[in-house]
Amino acid sequence: MLTERTFKRDWCGMLKENISLSQLLTLLINFLLGSAIVVGVGGDAKKDAWIAIAAAIMIGFGIMLFYYFLISRVPGQNFFEIMEFGFKRPIAIIFSITYVVYFLYLACRVVRDFGELIASAILPSTPIEIISLTICLLMAYILYLGLEVLGRTSEIFTPYLFGFLFLLTILLFASGNANLYEIKPVLGDGLKPVLNALFPTLIVFPFGELIAFTLILPVVTNFKYCLRVSMLGVGIAGSLLLFAMFLMIVTLGADALQRSNFPMLSSAREVSIGNFIERIDALVVFIMMLGILVKGSVFMFAGLKGLEYTFRLPYRYFSLPVAMIVSSFSILISVNFGDHWQEGLEIVPYFLHLPLQFGLPSLLLITVLWKRRKKKAKPGVKGMKF
């Protein structure tokens, strides 16, 4: 049933959407886990990867704060609208298109990560195109129904995520595959490997990618608590990542961890209790699939919002075509796994993530602050509460 609330329309006939705080929280958690838990992050630091992640969480808080600060300067406006506020519409459109391409490219990467996982570990004879197509169709459908549906989907499935992760932990320890001594020696080679893993890979992936939430935060019903909830989300997701990494190190050992394409899956394969409880890969694939679905959808939503801003048409109209573009380009972005891997580690962080996650938003923030300062000087405009 469509209620009165969902039919509220704003300036160009678009539906006004709202998501609740708990939905925001689950979206954040799944988004951050998303592909990070599939491919494993911070592996460069070997045994100390968990320390690198712990440090990254701290920086993640800072990043979230930065984006929140940016959004809260102009209440109720999303990232693209703030760009219009900061620059002029023509310039904002140019930047928006850049961001649309960026977000959709990231959605492609996320879908490709998932496709590679399924194609190399679960269904080798199924064409990766089909896997990509099916998950993109699902995303298209979810986004056609709107952000609220995405929020509810992630809200419903998140308890399973926790349940399965908990179960996996119990099973790994129960089957005796988790050896806590693997974690030693802590910081044996000093801080250097940790810092190498941290900058810039861990900062931009997954925490820097929170920039997509600059389009979701403005539609949260209770904006007052938004910051607290976002911080909580980053904290929980970060801790889960940290815990997952810890689990992978103690099960696989640092060497096997580095060799694994999908370390989480490899550690789940280790579980074998009494020749009876084994082959529980499905649990892990569920965790990954949920993360990928949410992360892919959020990126796609961010891209759609950019199109909405540019063309002044409701973003739902674009959802199916854009999903199909993402589906095809998830295949076309790289010829093989090595290509995909190398691109993600050596090119994307420097040429895409850093300028678009921090460079441009910083510029925007400075402009917005400058403009607001000028406005504040005039009487009658209330100052923004932070």
Added chain:
Amino acid sequence: MRKHGVMFAAFLTAILLSGCWDQRELGEITVVTGMAVDKGEDDKYTLTVEGINATELNNRTASGNAPSIVYSAEGNSLAELTYRVNEGISRHLIYSHMRTLIIGEELAKEGIIDFIDFLERNREIRDDFNILIARGGKGSDVLKVTYQFQKSTSLKLHTQLDTMMKDWGGDPGVRMNDVITAWTAPGRQPVMAAVSIKGDPEAGPSAENMMKVTPDALVILDSLAIFKGDKLEGFLTLEDSRNYLWIQNKINKTSITVKCSESQYMGLRVYDTRTKIKGKLENGKAKINIKIRAEAYIDGTHCNDQFDKAKTYKESGETAQKQINEMVTKTIEKVQEEYGTDIFGFGEVVMRQDYQNFKKVKKSWDEKFAEADINVDTTLIIRRTGIRTKSFLNEVK
């Protein structure tokens, strides 16, 4: 319109739900339970696989035929050979339920590191199979021997080694990942259990072999194969294999025989045992301290001990402690002197506890191991004596 909607939904369902290219019906597959890799005659490897005949394993449907089919193919990469064996076997082979991997001695002496990559990389093969060396023969011969209970050798060995490890500890309990970790991580060399054929290998591959009380050919757990890098270095006895497990803190239960007086012995069932190792490098010399703590009960004695007195328990315990110390030290010394390869993972211990010093000797750890000071200290507590206190031997007329 509604009709079209339903048809469209049905069409989509048909496409989306049936889209599994990887399905295999049970009738189209043969499950591989064992794999043997030997040195090939012309090419690098000979791969032998054992495909199970499921009807013969079920008591109700078995008709006394051969329980499995064993076929060999020769080539340079296992990855290709696993499919090439279909030149002799009709159905699609499923490797995910593999129970044992047997490596021929000749191949193991030359180095086995190459083909393990395939096993680690392949998505079907899991890390839950026993990895064994066929001592003094070919892996393929071991795979062919039949057996009464589990019928095929690979299944038999899997059960047997498990039992052995739980009850006495002769199987080191290594899996593929342990071997790979031993190769890659500094401070440890791999070991594997070794099996051999007792009797006539020629008589192994027949259903008649299963029907005899004393089979003509029987695969037995023989010894512990130890490696230096990826090359087979030598074999240790089963006794050493048990001591090895003890050092690894992997012993569940075991039995030891303690000499209590001249040609009289006492059987001790050891349970609940823990081993802690401390290691460090002092002036370039490794110092390893092994602390074993164990509980035991008397499981038979030839001596006239008064087991209703606490003092007797203590004395017997001390004798046993001394013997365990000697036993374990002897095993370590043997490996130090004869092979100089750190199968016990003392290097790992030193690495974890004294990383800064270990870094300097990382490359030449095995030499450090060969001249390391080893100190074994056992605490054994005898808790009870079965359901008798004094032995009747005392009161025999």
